[in-house]
Amino acid sequence: MTYPDELRQWAIFERLSTGENVCNCRFRKRSDADAYVSLLRRGNGRFEVVFDPQPQKVKG
Numbered sequence: 001m002t003y004p005d006e007l008r009q010w011a012i013f014e015r016l017s018t019g020e021n022v023c024n025c026r027f028r029k030r031s032d033a034d035a036y037v038s039l040l041r042r043g044n045g046r047f048e049v050v051f052d053p054q055p056q057k058v059k060g
Helices: 003-007 030-040
Strands: 010-015 021-027 047-051
Touching (some): 010 030, 021 030
C-alpha cells in the first residue's frame, strides 16, 4: 500500500442486490465523499459512505 492510498480512508461502497458491497471510489475528506455520494444517489444505485482504513481494490 502506498502512502497516498493510506490517506484516502473515506470510501463509497455500492450495495448490490446480490448482497455484495463494491468499493467505487475513495476520498481523503468525508465532506468530499458525502458530496460525491449525493450525486450518485440521484440514480437507482444504493451507496454508502464508510470509514475504511484498509484499502481494497477499487472497481474500474
